[in-house]
Amino acid sequence: ERREDAADRREExxxxxxxxxxxxxxxxxxxxxxxxxxxxxxxxxxxxxxxEARLREANERxxxxxxxxxxxxxxxxxxxxxxxxxxxxxxxTGLPNRAVLSERxxxxxxxxxRRGKKVALMFLDxxxxxxxxxxxxHTMGDRLLQSVAARLKTCVGQSDTLSRQGGDEFVVLLPExxxxxxxxxxxxxxxxxxxxxxxxxxxxxxVTLSIGVSLYPDDGHDAETTVRNADNAMYHAKxxxxxxxxxxxxxxxxxxxxxxxxxxxxxxALERRELVLHYQPAVNLVTGVITGAEALLRLxxxxxxxxYPAKFVATAxxxxxxxxxxxxxxxxxxxxxxxxxxxxxxxxxxxxNVSANELRSKxxxxxxxxxxxxxxxxxxxxxLEFTERGxxxxxxSTRAALRALRELGVRIAIDDFGTGWLGLSKLRGLPIxxxxxxxxxxxxxxxxxxxxxxxxxxxxxxxxEHRVVAEGVETKRQLAFLRSRHCGxxxxxxxxxxxxxxxxxxxxxxxxx
Numbered sequence: 386e387r388r389e390d391a392a393d394r395r396e397e398x399x400x401x402x403x404x405x406x407x408x409x410x411x412x413x414x415x416x417x418x419x420x421x422x423x424x425x426x427x428x429x430x431x432x433x434x435x436x437e438a439r440l441r442e443a444n445e446r447x448x449x450x451x452x453x454x455x456x457x458x459x460x461x462x463x464x465x466x467x468x469x470x471x472x473x474x475x476x477x478t479g480l481p482n483r484a485v486l487s488e489r490x491x492x493x494x495x496x497x498x499r500r501g502k503k504v505a506l507m508f509l510d511x512x513x514x515x516x517x518x519x520x521x522x523h524t525m526g527d528r529l530l531q532s533v534a535a536r537l538k539t540c541v542g543q544s545d546t547l548s549r550q551g552g553d554e555f556v557v558l559l560p561e562x563x564x565x566x567x568x569x570x571x572x573x574x575x576x577x578x579x580x581x582x583x584x585x586x587x588x589x590x591x592v593t594l595s596i597g598v599s600l601y602p603d604d605g606h607d608a609e610t611t612v613r614n615a616d617n618a619m620y621h622a623k624x625x626x627x628x629x630x631x632x633x634x635x636x637x638x639x640x641x642x643x644x645x646x647x648x649x650x651x652x653x654a655l656e657r658r659e660l661v662l663h664y665q666p667a668v669n670l671v672t673g674v675i676t677g678a679e680a681l682l683r684l685x686x687x688x689x690x691x692x693y694p695a696k697f698v699a700t701a702x703x704x705x706x707x708x709x710x711x712x713x714x715x716x717x718x719x720x721x722x723x724x725x726x727x728x729x730x731x732x733x734x735x736x737x738n739v740s741a742n743e744l745r746s747k748x749x750x751x752x753x754x755x756x757x758x759x760x761x762x763x764x765x766x767x768x769l770e771f772t773e774r775g776x777x778x779x780x781x782s783t784r785a786a787l788r789a790l791r792e793l794g795v796r797i798a799i800d801d802f803g804t805g806w807l808g809l810s811k812l813r814g815l816p817i818x819x820x821x822x823x824x825x826x827x828x829x830x831x832x833x834x835x836x837x838x839x840x841x842x843x844x845x846x847x848x849x850e851h852r853v854v855a856e857g858v859e860t861k862r863q864l865a866f867l868r869s870r871h872c873g874x875x876x877x878x879x880x881x882x883x884x885x886x887x888x889x890x891x892x893x894x895x896x897x898x
Contacts, residue, residue: 595622617637651710659685737767839870
C-alpha cells in the first residue's frame with residue numbers, strides 16, 4: 386500500500402502538468418468549433434460576407450501598421466546612430482571633432498598624472514590655404530583637406546588622436562610620452578608626409594604645415610592652458626616663416642604674456658578713447674607745397690606717453706582688434722580732414738593705412754561708404770594705403786575689392802613699394818593711383834646699386850602714370866637726388882615729423898601763406 390501511495394503521489398504532479406495542456410486542447414477545440422460555426426453561418430447567411438471582408442481588411446491594416454512601426458523603429462535607431470556619430474566626428478574628414486579631443490585630453494591628463502608621464506598636444510595649420518580656396522574654389526579646398534587628413538592619419542598611432550578643429554586646423558594628441566623628442570619625431574613625420582603634391586582633380590597642390598607643440602604638465606597645469614600654449618606655439622611657427630615646428634618655451638611664454646598685455650591695452654584704449662592720430666605731410670618736391678597727409682596711429686595712456694604701431698599692430702591683427710581700430714582710424718581721419726577743409730585749410734588727400742585683414746573683412750566697403758556719408762568728405766580726398774605684401778597675397782579677391790573702392794571714388798596707394806612682393810604683371814593689374822617708395826630705397830642711395838634701383842622704381846611709377854611719393858626723406862642730398870629723377874612728392878623728417886592735429890593745422894596755415 387505504501388508503494389501504491391507513493392506511486393499515486395508521483396502521478397499527481399504529472400496530472401497537474403497535463404491540466405494546462407488539456408485546457409489548451411479544449412481551447413483549440415473551441416476555436417475550431419467557432420470557426421466551423423462561422424463558416425457555416427457565412428455559408429448559411431450571405432449578409433456575413435461583408436463582415437468577414439471588413440475583418441480581413443482590418444487584419445491587413447494591422448499587419449501593415451506593425452510592419453511600418455518596425456520600419457520606423459529601425460529608421461529611428463539608424464538616425465540616432467548617425468546623429469551620435471556626427472556629434473563626435475567632423476563631417477568632411479571623418480576625424481574626431483573638438484568635443485572628442487577635449488574629452489580625450491582630459492582623460493590623457495588624468496592617466497599621465499597617475500603614471501608620471503607627459504601629454505603632448507600639437508596644433509597644425511595649413512600654410513596659405515586661403516589661396517587654394519580663392520584660386521581653385523571651396524570644393525577643391527575641401528578635397529585638399531580630405532587628402533591632408535588621410536596623410537596625417539598615417540603618422541599617428543592607435544593610442545593617439547588626430548582631430549580636425551575646423552577650417553584648416555588639425556590637432557594631434559600624444560598621450561603618455563616621456564620627452565619632447567617623441568613629439569618632435571611625430572612632428573617631423575607630419576611635415577614630411579605633405580612634401581609630395583596632393584593630386585586634386587587635374588591639379589597638383591603643394592601644401593606645408595606650421596606646427597606648435599606644448600607639453601602637459603611642463604607648459605600648462607590644465608587642459609585649457611596646454612591647448613592655448615600649443616596654439617601660441619603654432620602662431621610662432623607662422624611668424625617664423627611657416628613650414629616648421631615650434632615648441633612652447635619660457636621665452637615664448639614671455640612673449641605671450643607681453644602680447645596679452647598689449648591686447649588688454651588696446652581694448653582699454655578703444656573703450657577709453659586713448660587712441661590718437663598724428664599726421665605727417667606729403668610735400669611736392671619742386672614747390673614745397675603740402676599736398677596731403679598720412680594719418681598715423683598712436684596709443685596715449687594716462688601718463689601721456691605715446692606707444693607706436695610697431696609695438697601693437699601685430700597683436701591687433703592676430704587678435705582681430707585691427708578691425709575696430711581700423712574703423713576708428715578711418716572715421717577720425719576723414720572727420721579731421723573735413724574739419725580742416727571747412728575752416729579753409731585745404732588738403733589734397735588724407736592717407737589711411739589699411740591692413741589686408743580689413744580689406745578682406747565683410748562689410749569693409751560698406752563701412753568706408755558709411756564714413757564718407759557721415760563726415761561729408763568727398764571720396765577723392767581719401768587715399769587708402771595697402772602694403773605691397775598684403776596686396777600680393779589674395780589674388781582676384783583683392784583686385785575686386787580695390788576696383789569697388791575705386792568705383793566709389795576713393796584713391797588707392799601701395800605702401801612700402803619696392804620690397805619685392807609684387808611683380809610687374811601683378812602691379813599692372815591692380816587699380817592703383819599712388820606708389821609710395823619704401824624708405825629703405827631712399828635711405829640706401831649710397832649702397833651698392835642703390836641709386837640705380839631707386840631710379841628704376843621712380844621711372845616705373847612715372848611710366849604707369851602713378852603718383853610717386855618717396856618715404857623716409859631726411860637729408861638735402863636725398864631730396865636733390867629725388868628731384869633729379871623727377872619723383873613728384875616726398876615724405877619724411879626733412880619736411881616734418883608726424884605731429885598732432887593742432888600742430889599740423891599750423892603747418893598747413895604757414896604752408897598756405
